[in-house]
Amino acid sequence: MKRSAVRELLKLTERPDMISFAGGLPAPELFPLEEIRVAVASVLATRGNRALQYGETEGVPELRDWIAARFRQPGLPITRSNVMIVTGAQQGLDLIGRVLLDPGDRVIVENPTYLALLSAWRPLGIEFLAAPSDSQGIQLEGLDALLLQAPKLLYTIPNFQNPGGTSLNCSRREALVEWARRNNVGLIEDDPYGELRFEGTPAPSLMSLDARLTSSNRQDDRSLQGNVAYCGTFSKVLAPGLRVGWIIAPEELLEKLVQAKQAIDLHTSSLSQHLCYQLLLDGVLERQIPRLQKAYGERRDTMLAALTRYFPEGIRWNRPEGGMFLLVTLPESLDAKDVLQEAIRHNVAFVPGEEFHLNGQGKNTLRLNFSNASPARIEEGMKRLGEVVRQQLSAKGIV
Amino acid sequence: MKRSAVRELLKLTERPDMISFAGGLPAPELFPLEEIRVAVASVLATRGNRALQYGETEGVPELRDWIAARFRQPGLPITRSNVMIVTGAQQGLDLIGRVLLDPGDRVIVENPTYLALLSAWRPLGIEFLAAPSDSQGIQLEGLDALLLQAPKLLYTIPNFQNPGGTSLNCSRREALVEWARRNNVGLIEDDPYGELRFEGTPAPSLMSLDARLTSSNRQDDRSLQGNVAYCGTFSKVLAPGLRVGWIIAPEELLEKLVQAKQAIDLHTSSLSQHLCYQLLLDGVLERQIPRLQKAYGERRDTMLAALTRYFPEGIRWNRPEGGMFLLVTLPESLDAKDVLQEAIRHNVAFVPGEEFHLNGQGKNTLRLNFSNASPARIEEGMKRLGEVVRQQLSAKGIV
Numbered sequence: 001m002k003r004s005a006v007r008e009l010l011k012l013t014e015r016p017d018m019i020s021f022a023g024g025l026p027a028p029e030l031f032p033l034e035e036i037r038v039a040v041a042s043v044l045a046t047r048g049n050r051a052l053q054y055g056e057t058e059g060v061p062e063l064r065d066w067i068a069a070r071f072r073q074p075g076l077p078i079t080r081s082n083v084m085i086v087t088g089a090q091q092g093l094d095l096i097g098r099v100l101l102d103p104g105d106r107v108i109v110e111n112p113t114y115l116a117l118l119s120a121w122r123p124l125g126i127e128f129l130a131a132p133s134d135s136q137g138i139q140l141e142g143l144d145a146l147l148l149q150a151p152k153l154l155y156t157i158p159n160f161q162n163p164g165g166t167s168l169n170c171s172r173r174e175a176l177v178e179w180a181r182r183n184n185v186g187l188i189e190d191d192p193y194g195e196l197r198f199e200g201t202p203a204p205s206l207m208s209l210d211a212r213l214t215s216s217n218r219q220d221d222r223s224l225q226g227n228v229a230y231c232g233t234f235s236k237v238l239a240p241g242l243r244v245g246w247i248i249a250p251e252e253l254l255e256k257l258v259q260a261k262q263a264i265d266l267h268t269s270s271l272s273q274h275l276c277y278q279l280l281l282d283g284v285l286e287r288q289i290p291r292l293q294k295a296y297g298e299r300r301d302t303m304l305a306a307l308t309r310y311f312p313e314g315i316r317w318n319r320p321e322g323g324m325f326l327l328v329t330l331p332e333s334l335d336a337k338d339v340l341q342e343a344i345r346h347n348v349a350f351v352p353g354e355e356f357h358l359n360g361q362g363k364n365t366l367r368l369n370f371s372n373a374s375p376a377r378i379e380e381g382m383k384r385l386g387e388v389v390r391q392q393l394s395a396k397g398i399v
Numbered sequence: 400m401k402r403s404a405v406r407e408l409l410k411l412t413e414r415p416d417m418i419s420f421a422g423g424l425p426a427p428e429l430f431p432l433e434e435i436r437v438a439v440a441s442v443l444a445t446r447g448n449r450a451l452q453y454g455e456t457e458g459v460p461e462l463r464d465w466i467a468a469r470f471r472q473p474g475l476p477i478t479r480s481n482v483m484i485v486t487g488a489q490q491g492l493d494l495i496g497r498v499l500l501d502p503g504d505r506v507i508v509e510n511p512t513y514l515a516l517l518s519a520w521r522p523l524g525i526e527f528l529a530a531p532s533d534s535q536g537i538q539l540e541g542l543d544a545l546l547l548q549a550p551k552l553l554y555t556i557p558n559f560q561n562p563g564g565t566s567l568n569c570s571r572r573e574a575l576v577e578w579a580r581r582n583n584v585g586l587i588e589d590d591p592y593g594e595l596r597f598e599g600t601p602a603p604s605l606m607s608l609d610a611r612l613t614s615s616n617r618q619d620d621r622s623l624q625g626n627v628a629y630c631g632t633f634s635k636v637l638a639p640g641l642r643v644g645w646i647i648a649p650e651e652l653l654e655k656l657v658q659a660k661q662a663i664d665l666h667t668s669s670l671s672q673h674l675c676y677q678l679l680l681d682g683v684l685e686r687q688i689p690r691l692q693k694a695y696g697e698r699r700d701t702m703l704a705a706l707t708r709y710f711p712e713g714i715r716w717n718r719p720e721g722g723m724f725l726l727v728t729l730p731e732s733l734d735a736k737d738v739l740q741e742a743i744r745h746n747v748a749f750v751p752g753e754e755f756h757l758n759g760q761g762k763n764t765l766r767l768n769f770s771n772a773s774p775a776r777i778e779e780g781m782k783r784l785g786e787v788v789r790q791q792l793s794a795k796g797i798v
Contacts, residue, residue, distance in 0.1 A: 011455070023453070024453075025452060025453055026452070028448035028451070028452050029448070031447070031448060031451045031452075033443060033447045033448070033451070036443060036447070036451065037440065037443045037444075037447075040439050040440075040443070041436065041439075041440070044432060044435060044436045044439070045436075048430070048432045048435070048436075049427040049428070049430060049432070050640075051640055052427070052430045052432070052435065052638035052639070052640040052641070053424060053425070053427050053430075053638070053639060053640050054422070054423075054424055054634075054639045054640065055640060056410075086664075087486055087642075087664040087667075087668075088664055088665055090662075090663070090664050090665045091663060091664040094662065094663045094664070098522070116661075116662060116665070119661065119662040120662040120663065123497070123659070123662070235453075239451035239452070239670075240451070240452060240453045240669075241449075241450055241451040241452050241453065241454060241668065241669030241670055242451065242668060242669075242670055243486075243664065243665070243666070243667065243668045243669075260522070262515075262518065263489075263493065263515060263518040263519040263522070264489070264490060264493045264519065264663075265485075265486040265487055265489050265490040265493065265642065265664075266487055266489045266515070266642070267642070268486075268642065268668075269486075269640065269641060269642045269667075269668040269670075269671050270639075270640030270641075270642075271638075271640055271641055271668075271670070271671060271674075272668050272670060272671065275670075
C-alpha cells in the first residue's frame with residue numbers, strides 16, 4: 001500500500017457512516033473550543049499586530065521560555081536558546097533529518113515505527129535499521145549487532161509508541177542513553193503522546209537521563225549539552241490544527257535547525273504560536289490534560305473490552321498505558337489488508353500494521369486508534385471488526 | 400555577510416529608535432485587525448472543530464476552490480486539483496526545489512534575485528545561473544547563452560521584484576514563456592507582490608501566457624497543462640503571520656508536491672487557512688488591496704522624493720510601479736556594507752544589495768523597503784542615510 005493509498009484510505013474514513021480507527025486524530029468534541037475563542041480574542045486585543053506580522057524563525061520568545069521552563073530541572077539546564085518552535089512535530093523530524101543526515105546514512109528505528117518518520121527521511125537516501133523490540137520497547141541486547149553498520153542516529157518514541165502503544169521501560173532508558181553515548185549514536189526522542197498517560201508511573205525522558213551523564217562528567221552544567229534532540233507538540237493536548245510543536249536541543253544543533261527552517265518556511269504561524277501561549281497562560285493545558293487522560297483512558301478500556309468480547313481465539317493485542325493507539329496481531333495466515341477490504345464494506349476502517357514495519361513484517365497486524373471515536377462507536381466498530389476477522393479465519397478453516 | 404548576520408541585522412532593526420528599511424515587512428498598522436477579530440470568531444463559532452483538527456495536506460478545500468476561481472480564466476482551466484496551500488510562499492519554493500531539483504542541477508535566476516530563494520535551494524546542491532537583466536526584467540537575448548549549461552528551471556519574480564522593484568514587461572513575458580517551452584526549461588513564477596500595483600497596467604501572468612500556448616496546440620484544454628508553477632501568498636495583502644500561501648501547478652506536479660509536503664509538516668495551520676477563507680468571504684481582501692496600494696504608493700513617493708532631495712549627485716535608483724522595495728546604486732567606489740555600518744550609528748538600517756546578487760556583484764547597491772515605515776520616518780531616515788552617503792563620498796574625495 002503506497003503512502004498515497006493510505007491518504008485515500010484516510011479520506012474515505014471521513015464519511016460520517018464510517019467508524020474509523022484508522023487516523024491518529026484527537027477527539028474534536030474535546031477541543032477546548034470556548035477557551036480558544038477567549039484566548040484568540042485576547043491575543044488580538046493585546047498583541048494583534050505581533051500575532052499577524054512576520055516573526056523570528058526560532059519562534060515567539062515567550063512561548064520558547066514557557067517550554068524551556070516546563071522541561072528545565074536540576075541538571076537539565078534548558079533555556080530559550082535550546083528551544084525552537086516548529087510547524088508541528090512532523091516538521092521537527094523533517095528538519096532534524098535534513099540537518100543531521102546525509103545520503104547513505106543509517107538510522108536505527110523501532111520496528112514497527114512511526115510511518116511518517118519513514119516518509120520524511122526516506123527521500124534523504126537513508127537506510128533504516130530495525131531495532132529488535134518487545135512490549136517494553138527496544139531490546140538493548142540487540143543493538144550492538146547493528147553497530148557494524150555504523151548508525152548515525154537512533155529514533156524512538158519512548159512513550160505510547162505509534163503504532164504499537166508500547167513504552168520503553170525505565171531501566172532500558174538508562175541503558176539506551178549510555179549505549180548511545182558510548183557508541184556515538186545521536187538519539188532523537190519523539191514524544192507526542194507522553195502527557196496522555198492513563199495509568200502507571202511516568203518514566204524520565206531520554207533527554208533528562210542523558211543530561212545526568214553530562215553533568216556527572218562536567219563541572220559546567222549551565223548550558224544544555226548532550227546527545228539527545230527532543231521533539232514535542234501541542235497537537236495531541238491542545239489542537240493539532242494549530243500546527244505548533246517544538247524541538248529542544250543543545251544550542252549548536254538548534255542554531256543549525258533554525259537556519260534550515262528559515263529557508264523552509266521562515267517561521268511557524270505567529271497567530272498559532274501566540275494562541276498556544278495564551279492558552280498556557282490561561283491554564284488550559286493543565287485543565288485539558290486530565291480531561292483527555294480520562295476520556296482516552298475510557299476509550300482504551302472500551303476497545304480492550306470489545307477485543308475480549310468480540311474477537312475470536314488466537315488474536316493478540318497489547319494494553320497501552322496511554323496514548324492513542326494499540327496494535328492487534330492476527331494469526332500469521334491472515335493478511336490485514338484483506339481484513340481491511342472487508343471491514344470497509346462494513347464501514348469500519350483501520351491502518352494495516354505492515355505500513356509501519358520494516359523488512360516486510362507485520363502483515364498480520366492492525367493499528368487501531370482509540371482517541372477519535374466515541375465509546376459507543378468503538379463498541380459497535382469493534383463488534384463489526386471482530387466479526388470480519390472471525391469470518392476470515394473461518395474461511396481459512398482456522399476457527 | 401552570512402545569512403545569520405542578516406538575521407542579526409534584522410533583529411537589531413527591531414529597536415524602536417531604529418528607522419528600518421531593511422526588512423520586507425508589511426505595515427502592521429494597516430493589518431485588518433478588527434476584521435480578523437470578527438472573522439476568527441465566526442470561524443470558531445461555525446466550524447471550530449474543523450479549524451482545530453488535522454486537515455488534508457492539500458489544504459482546506461473551500462480555500463483551494465476560491466484561489467482556483469480567482470485565477471481561472473478562458474484558456475486557463477484552473478481547478479481545486481491544481482491548487483495546494485503552503486506555509487507561506489517560502490514553503491512553496493522549498494517544496495518545488497525538493498521535488499524538481501537534483502544535486503548539480505542548474506537554475507536560471509535574475510541577478511539580483513530573492514535572497515531566500517538562494518537560501519532555500521542552495522542546500523540542494525544547485526548551481527545558479529545569472530540571467531542578464533535591466534529595468535524591464537530579464538533580457539531574453541542573453542538567455543540562449545545559458546542553454547549550454549542545460550538549465551532545468553528558471554525562477555523569476557515578474558512583478559515588483561525583490562530586491563530590485565523591477566517588473567518584466569509584456570513583450571518579454573510572451574517571449575520568455577515561448578523560450579522556456581522551446582528549450583524545455585520549467586518556469587517558476589513567484590508573485591508575492593503582484594496585487595500591490597500603484598500605477599501602470601497589470602501584465603498577464605506567465606502562467607496565463609503559457610496556457611495560451613497549450614490551448615492553441617491542443618483541443619483538450621479542460622485541465623491545466625503547462626510549463627509554469629505559480630507561487631502566491633496572502634502574506635503581503637492580508638497578514639504574513641498567518642503563513643498561508645499557495646502553489647498553482649499542473650495536477651501531476653501538484654500531486655508530487657503534496658506528497659512531499661505531507662512528510663514535511665502534514666499540512667498548514669487549519670486555523671490560519673479557515674481564517675483566510677473567512678476574510679475572503681467577508682470581502683476583506685478586496686477592501687484591503689486598494690488601501691495598501693494607496694498607502695504603499697505614498698510611501699514609495701516619499702522615498703523617491705527624499706532620494707532626490709537628500710542624496711548627492713551620482714546616485715541612481717529605480718521607480719517601481721508597485722511592491723515594497725527599490726534598489727539604490729552608489730558609485731562603484733563605495734561599498735554598501737560600509738554605508739550600513741555608519742548608517743546604523745545614525746539608527747537607520749537597510750540590507751546591502753550584494754546579498755541578493757550572484758557572482759559578487761552589487762557591492763555598491765542598497766535594498767530599501769518602503770512598506771514598513773511611516774512617511775514621516777521614511778523622510779527622516781532617508782535624510783540621515785543621504786547624509787551618510789554624502790560623507791562617505793566626500794571621504795573618498797568624490798564630492
